[in-house]
Amino acid sequence: MQNGVIVVLTGAGISKESGLATFRDADGEWARVELEDVATPEGYRRNPDLVHAFYNARRKKLQEAALPNAAHLALARLEQEWPDQVLVVTQNIDDLHERAGSRNLIHMHGELLKGRCDLCGTISPWAGEMTRASRCPSCQHPGRLRPHVVWFGEMPLDMPRIYRALETCRLFIAIGTSGNVYPAAGFVTHVQSCGHARTVELNLEPSLGATLFQQTVYGPASQVVPDFVARLLAEASS
Numbered sequence: 207m208q209n210g211v212i213v214v215l216t217g218a219g220i221s222k223e224s225g226l227a228t229f230r231d232a233d234g235e236w237a238r239v240e241l242e243d244v245a246t247p248e249g250y251r252r253n254p255d256l257v258h259a260f261y262n263a264r265r266k267k268l269q270e271a272a273l274p275n276a277a278h279l280a281l282a283r284l285e286q287e288w289p290d291q292v293l294v295v296t297q298n299i300d301d302l303h304e305r306a307g308s309r310n311l312i313h314m315h316g317e318l319l320k321g322r323c324d325l326c327g328t329i330s331p332w333a334g335e336m337t338r339a340s341r342c343p344s345c346q347h348p349g350r351l352r353p354h355v356v357w358f359g360e361m362p363l364d365m366p367r368i369y370r371a372l373e374t375c376r377l378f379i380a381i382g383t384s385g386n387v388y389p390a391a392g393f394v395t396h397v398q399s400c401g402h403a404r405t406v407e408l409n410l411e412p413s414l415g416a417t418l419f420q421q422t423v424y425g426p427a428s429q430v431v432p433d434f435v436a437r438l439l440a441e442a443s444s
């Protein structure tokens with residue numbers, strides 16, 4: 207990918223209008239279940255059945271009830287208009303960016319529709335129920351398969367590639383993220399420490415890092431993101 211790209215960080219807010227819960231809104235996942243129980247290695251060791259049930263329910267909901275919304279589609283359009291110039295770094299584990307058409311995409315917190323074997327390390331597509339008895343499709347061992355999701359205390363994925371893009375981008379856009387969780391919450395500061403990129407927050411309401419952005423636009427992602435992308439493309443063609 208060429209230097210001077212656009213890096214777009216997305217969080218759960220971009221998928222809210224697709225019917226998927228965020229985490230820290232009043233109706234979010236962490237209002238219903240303790241993150242320590244379902245999103246930490248300790249919680250998984252303590253009660254794997256509870257963790258599998260949590261991700262099985264989200265996997266089912268994602269496949270049965272969620273479709274990409276106008277925000278996902280707008281980001282895919284931007285990438286199509288500017289090939290090799292747009293990188294989407296998502297904290298989300300849903301596949302709505304892919305289904306919208308985004309290709310240059312990093313899931314830094316993993317993917318709900320994949321499983322990872324603790325024994326052989328193989329990462330496999332996994333769309334159905336996962337239980338303690340599930341066998342790894344590669345080594346066939348039962349009981350070692352976990353959701354391919356990065357839990358608290360674990361290292362997010364593809365960080366060297368993400369930081370290289372942050373250090374060379376000319377535009378950094380954060381969409382639908384509350385700025386609660388690092389390292390993603392620190393990306394805007396990293397961008398600003400490396401150069402003169404433009405930084406923009408598109409969110410329903412100010413995030414914890416709102417004052418760090420040069421430009422902020424608030425409203426539902428399905429309205430704000432397509433508008434912003436349209437203006438970006440119009441600016442470039444004028």
Ligand code: APR
Nearest residue numbers: 217218219222228229230297382383384387409410426427
């Ligand atoms: N449009 C735009 N933004 C929205 C919308 C919407 N329709 N609805 C909610 N939001 C915003 C909220 O205002 C909030 O700022 O999306 C953000 C969601 O914040 P969180 O629930 O904290 O989700 P996120 O920032 O993605 O969480 C980061 O925390 O629990 C971990 O691994 C999990 O990836 C997740 C990480």
